[in-house]
Structures are given as structure tokens and as C-alpha cells.
């Protein structure tokens with residue numbers, strides 16, 4: 430299946446805001462989706478109610494801050510990751526997707542011009558020359574699902590390659606990396622993969638590709654000179670969780686000799702609104718406590734054991750910084766024996782850049 434056939438199967442309509450209709454990305458969309466219905470409009474209000482869904486693309490000028498801090502979570506240690514919104518919204522359809530509870534514009538919004546984003550990242554990099562700038566496009570959608578179609582990541586990777594302190598991460602549950610492999614200068618660009626047991630992928634991750642397909646894509650990216658990263662997030666607790674997650678950790682040994690930028694762990698958590706947005710799932714009926722940020726998390730002793738055991742297992746497979754996503758200092762101390770600031774490799778990742 431070529432890219433056009435693939436995208437014609439998942440995109441039913443493309444809306445393009447008139448101010449960006451003559452730009453390169455708009456023209457690329459029109460050229461590559463000749464059989465998909467297209468409408469030029471003045472703003473998001475013009476999207477028909479029947480098109481407010483993930484099969485609609487909405488090409489928009491950039492609005493708001495081009496680089497933002499990851500929102501973090503009250504009472505939890507933030508990893509000081511920076512985010513850029515290239516693709517907001519996602520039709521993959523994970524049952525646990527937190528965006529179900531806060532994105533109220535359900536088409537996939539795509540920025541029409543990467544230049545403001547590049548300029549903003551470069552400004553941050555130059556203002557913080559001694560700080561590792563970790564910045565990613567996978568916060569509000571999948572970084573790569575529509576990237577072969579729109580090609581927003583390519584100019585960003587190329588432009589940031591000369592900035593040694595910038596680690597631009599593209600996070601995905603797809604295997605769509607091949608359009609990036611021939612980028613000549615990749616610098617410290619990172620292709621990040623969400624990983625988990627195949628049974629969880631089958632049951633909860635909609636149209637995401639298999640674990641093996643993700644790992645093979647990671648191999649292609651690593652062989653082409655990208656850094657790679659892996660995210661065990663969300664990890665679900667069940668009595669047999671080790672049987673499910675250990676083989677995934679062990680599989681990372683294939684990347685022992687590659688540049689693995691980092692690996693993150695995060696157990697399943699959810700805001701109360703998510704429960705109202707998803708069909709009943711077995712994982713919602715575990716034992717949870719409400720944290721200070723209002724989200725429900727597994728009991729602390731469950732989380733810290735999962736983190737401690739998984740970190741050991743991962744480090745036996747591949748040497749790289751392993752960090753926790755949105756966890757309390759108490760959990761860090763009990764799971765990893767120290768707060769991130771006291772763990773050398775992680776402290777470098779967590780340094781806070783000035784914006």
C-alpha cells in the first residue's frame with residue numbers, strides 16, 4: 430500500500446484555513462490526497478458538525494506559543510520536557526487516551542508552517558547553551574501518523590541538527606519512519622516509541638501497529654543514525670504484569686549498541702473525566718487513589734514496585750537513563766533510591782531550561 434492509498438483510507442475530508450492555503454504543506458496535501466474532499470475555510474467554526482472527528486484534517490496557521498512546557502502535574506516531579514504542537518488530535522483510538530477528556534476539537538489540527546516552531550526552539554537552545562533541551566511533538570497527538578503526508582518533521586530535524594543541546598523527539602505508536610531515514614543531518618533527533626505488551630496493544634490501542642512493527646521501525650531509525658527512545662506508558666497493573674512486561678523490557682536488548690536517548694515509565698493514571706468518556710474497561714476497576722493533582726493512580730506501593738522492578742529489568746537489557754513520568758518525589762525515592770536531581774544521568778535530562 431502506498432502512502433496515498435493509506436491516507437485516503439483514514440482521511441475523509443481536509444479543511445484548510447484560507448490564510449495558509451497557498452503554503453507548501455497545503456499544496457502537498459492537495460497533491461497527495463487528490464480524491465479526498467477539501468474545503469478552504471476562514472476558521473475552525475466552519476467545520477461541519479459531521480466532520481468534527483479524527484478522520485478530518487484541519488490545516489491551521491500556528492497560534493499561541495510555539496514552544497511550551499509540558500503541563501506537568503501538581504505535586505509531581507516534572508521532567509521539564511518542552512512541547513511543540515505539530516499534530517493535535519489523533520484517530521488511533523487508544524481506549525485510555527487522556528485527550529478524550531480535554532481536546533474539544535476532534536479533527537486532527539496540523540500546523541501549516543514549521544518555521545515558527547524551528548525559530549522558537551533555536552531561541553531556547555541559544556538562551557540555554559549548557560542545558561539539554563528535550564522537546565517533542567507527541568504531546569497532543571502522534572508525531573508520525575500524518576508525517577509522511579505532511580512532512581513537518583523533516584525540516585525541523587534538519588534545522589536543529591547543528592544545535593548540539595537540542596534533542597527533538599518524535600513519539601509514535603506507528604512504524605512510519607521511512608520518510609525520515611534519508612535526512613542527511615539528524616543531530617540529536619530522537620524517534621520515540623510507546624511500547625507495551627502485545628495483549629495490551631491488541632485490546633486497548635486501536636489501530637496502533639504491533640510491538641514488533643514498532644521495534645523494527647526503531648531498528649531502521651537507529652540504523653539510519655537517529656537516536657531512539659522508548660516509553661512504557663501507561664503500564665497497567667495486573668497480578669501477572671511481570672509476565673507481560675518483562676519480555677518487552679528484554680526485547681530492548683536489541684538496542685544495546687545503539688544510541689538510546691532515554692526510557693520512561695508511567696503507570697496508568699486518569700482524570701475523573703476520562704471515566705465518563707470511555708467505555709467500561711477492566712483496567713478502570715483496579716485499586717486507585719486520588720492524587721493531589723486530581724488524577725487517579727495505583728496505590729503507591731504498587732507503583733513503586735512496578736517502577737523498581739521494571740527499571741532493573743530494563744537496565745539489564747540496555748544502558749540508558751530511565752525516568753518516571755509525573756511521579757512524586759516519594760515514589761522516586763522509594764523506587765529508584767533517590768530524587769531525579771541526585772541521579773546523574775537523569776539530572777541532566779531534567780534540567781529546566783528558561784523560556
Ligand code: SF4
Pocket residue numbers: 518519520521522523525526527528569570571602
Ligand atoms: S496514540 Fe496517543 S494520542 Fe493517539 S489515541 Fe493513542 S494515546 Fe491518544
